[in-house]
Amino acid sequence: MIRPGLALCLALWLPGLQAGAEVNAPALYRAHCARCHGQERLGGMGPALLPENLHRLKPRQAREVILHGRPATQMPAFADRLDARQVDALVQYLYTPPPRPPRWGRREIERSRRLLVPASRLPDHPLHHADPLNLFVVVELGDHHITILDGDRFVPLARFPTHYAVHGGPKFSPDGRFVYVSSRDGWVEKYDLWSLQKVAEVRAGLNTRNLAVSDDGRYVLVGNYLPHTLVLLDAGDLHPLRILEVRGRDGTTSRVSAVYTAPPRHSFIVALKDIPEVWEIDYADEPLPVYNGPMHDYRMQEGLARVDGRFPVRRIQLAQPLDDFFFDPGYRLLIGAARRAGKVHVIQLDVGQKIADLPIDGMPHLGSGITWLWHGRRVLATPNLRKPEITVIDMKTWKVVKRIPTQGPGFFLRSHENTPYAWADVFFGPHRDLVHIIDKRKLEIVKTLRPVPGKTSAHVEFDRDGTHALLSIWDRDGAVIVYDARTLKEVKRLPMVKPSGKYNVYNKITRSEGTSH
Ligand code: DHE
Numbered sequence: 067m068i069r070p071g072l073a074l075c076l077a078l079w080l081p082g083l084q085a086g087a088e089v090n091a092p093a094l095y096r097a098h099c100a101r102c103h104g105q106e107r108l109g110g111m112g113p114a115l116l117p118e119n120l121h122r123l124k125p126r127q128a129r130e131v132i133l134h135g136r137p138a139t140q141m142p143a144f145a146d147r148l149d150a151r152q153v154d155a156l157v158q159y160l161y162t163p164p165p166r167p168p169r170w171g172r173r174e175i176e177r178s179r180r181l182l183v184p185a186s187r188l189p190d191h192p193l194h195h196a197d198p199l200n201l202f203v204v205v206e207l208g209d210h211h212i213t214i215l216d217g218d219r220f221v222p223l224a225r226f227p228t229h230y231a232v233h234g235g236p237k238f239s240p241d242g243r244f245v246y247v248s249s250r251d252g253w254v255e256k257y258d259l260w261s262l263q264k265v266a267e268v269r270a271g272l273n274t275r276n277l278a279v280s281d282d283g284r285y286v287l288v289g290n291y292l293p294h295t296l297v298l299l300d301a302g303d304l305h306p307l308r309i310l311e312v313r314g315r316d317g318t319t320s321r322v323s324a325v326y327t328a329p330p331r332h333s334f335i336v337a338l339k340d341i342p343e344v345w346e347i348d349y350a351d352e353p354l355p356v357y358n359g360p361m362h363d364y365r366m367q368e369g370l371a372r373v374d375g376r377f378p379v380r381r382i383q384l385a386q387p388l389d390d391f392f393f394d395p396g397y398r399l400l401i402g403a404a405r406r407a408g409k410v411h412v413i414q415l416d417v418g419q420k421i422a423d424l425p426i427d428g429m430p431h432l433g434s435g436i437t438w439l440w441h442g443r444r445v446l447a448t449p450n451l452r453k454p455e456i457t458v459i460d461m462k463t464w465k466v467v468k469r470i471p472t473q474g475p476g477f478f479l480r481s482h483e484n485t486p487y488a489w490a491d492v493f494f495g496p497h498r499d500l501v502h503i504i505d506k507r508k509l510e511i512v513k514t515l516r517p518v519p520g521k522t523s524a525h526v527e528f529d530r531d532g533t534h535a536l537l538s539i540w541d542r543d544g545a546v547i548v549y550d551a552r553t554l555k556e557v558k559r560l561p562m563v564k565p566s567g568k569y570n571v572y573n574k575i576t577r578s579e580g581t582s583h
Pocket residue numbers: 122207232233234235236275276277323324389390433477525566567568582583
């Protein structure tokens with residue numbers, strides 16, 4: 067019989083073993099990590115600890131987290147319980163794929179789903195006095211929360227804890243009432259912006275890229291890195307309708323780079339990371355009108371083709387896989403970045419063919435691009451993650467009309483129909499505390515702000531009528547700063563914990579040309 071005190075000592079000692087003996091990392095994991103991160107490393111109260119989920123964290127940073135914990139989270143420090151050898155072994159274990167690829171199929175997805183408030187218990191009018199179309203959803207990455215902000219008075223209405231690492235833009239139902247948020251750990255959460263409560267959640271993948279909502283508000287499509295799937299959810303209660311394995315013609319499977327809805331086409335467009343194809347998934351009840359032109363690569367693939375006679379998948383063959391893309395305002399053209407090949411292609415979606423290559427190198431962040439009319443022509447402007455430049459391109463000739471030099475590579479560019487300015491952050495390098503204001507008529511920087519010296523300023527979003535611009539101070543001790551969009555003067559500062567993106571309901575559902583969709 068082992069005494070309780072001795073049992074505790076053994077539990078602490080056994081997994082690590084003695085100096086000289088080999089460290090048993092799986093045993094260490096089971097003893098110290100599994101309770102929060104799951105027996106299979108798929109996540110639990112803490113995030114998933116699989117190589118795919120850790121690719122943004124360097125092993126030496128993982129080591130620091132194990133030793134010293136993570137501030138403002140439940141992650142404790144293990145420096146007093148694990149020695150250097152044990153920590154190294156654990157880190158190595160976490161960055162090693164499990165012997166069998168983890169399964170995340172219909173059963174696991176359905177089991178993870180929680181319907182918190184059925185539709186019958188939702189109110190039929192907003193329960194707050196703010197303009198429901200001028201709300202902002204602010205993602206606070208620092209402590210994994212979202213804040214719902216009144217866009218007229220700039221006061222927070224509610225704050226909710228989210229799953230680990232919300233990334234990409236939350237997406238709204240077409241009427242702007244519901245918002246769907248996806249986290250890198252695969253969770254999709256649905257919130258009601260009228261009653262300010264979470265309605266449902268489901269884990270659609272183990273490592274998720276982003277999600278899109280159909281323009282009829284009926285479906286949510288989730289694109290995953292792990293497993294290689296697309297998951298179609300019912301937008302009402304988030305139950306899984308269909309899981310599409312992402313597989314090329316030769317059988318190779320692929321991660322999903324991004325999925326977006328294309329409202330005039332009533333379809334989802336999906337870019338794939340590992341195979342040179344773009345998929346168009348038709349969600350209209352009636353099939354789209356037959357296209358009578360040349361049928362380049364317009365084929366259905368058996369097995370994936372339809373759910374109950376619907377959701378045909380159309381494959382468009384490309385020269386290179388795409389990482390990031392953007393549409394023209396009519397959704398006939400897809401402008402996609404093939405980062406590894408260093409190319410940007412323009413694909414005509416109706417014929418499924420490339421019609422131009424764009425002269426942009428570096429790593430254009432097209433998802434952050436915007437368009438506007440310039441001397442009667444529509445131009446596309448994109449920041450670049452590697453080059454200190456905003457590139458402005460004529461969308462008819464596909465020629466560069468201006469390269470606007472900046473103080474460093476940037477992540478986000480934002481504007482609004484009612485302002486002559488576009489705001490571009492400098493996200494990388496010594497000047498990451500700057501934000502440039504570009505005159506859309508002159509294609510020139512007219513002012514550069516340094517809102518908080520030494521702290522990264524990033525990601526602007528306008529309010530409904532474009533009179534205010536909201537900017538993030540990307541720091542744990544951060545803020546959302548509200549500017550008068552005309553005078554460029556600060557109006558208000560709201561403390562927030564590393565606010566990443568912010569999303570205005572009206573601008574998103576009306577697909578304002580100055581923001582992402
Ligand atoms: Fe993002 C959007 C890809 C790293 C913050 N990012 C997106 C989208 C894609 C993308 C495809 C559009 C999805 C959508 O909105 O539905 N991001 C990538 C990458 O490939 C990259 C470079 C590497 C990666 O690890 O994924 C990357 N992104 C980051 C970050 O490091 C950022 C700065 C911090 C974070 O959250 O991880 C970041 N990405 C964002 C934000 C958006 C985004 C805030 C939404 C912008 C918007 O206004 O719509």
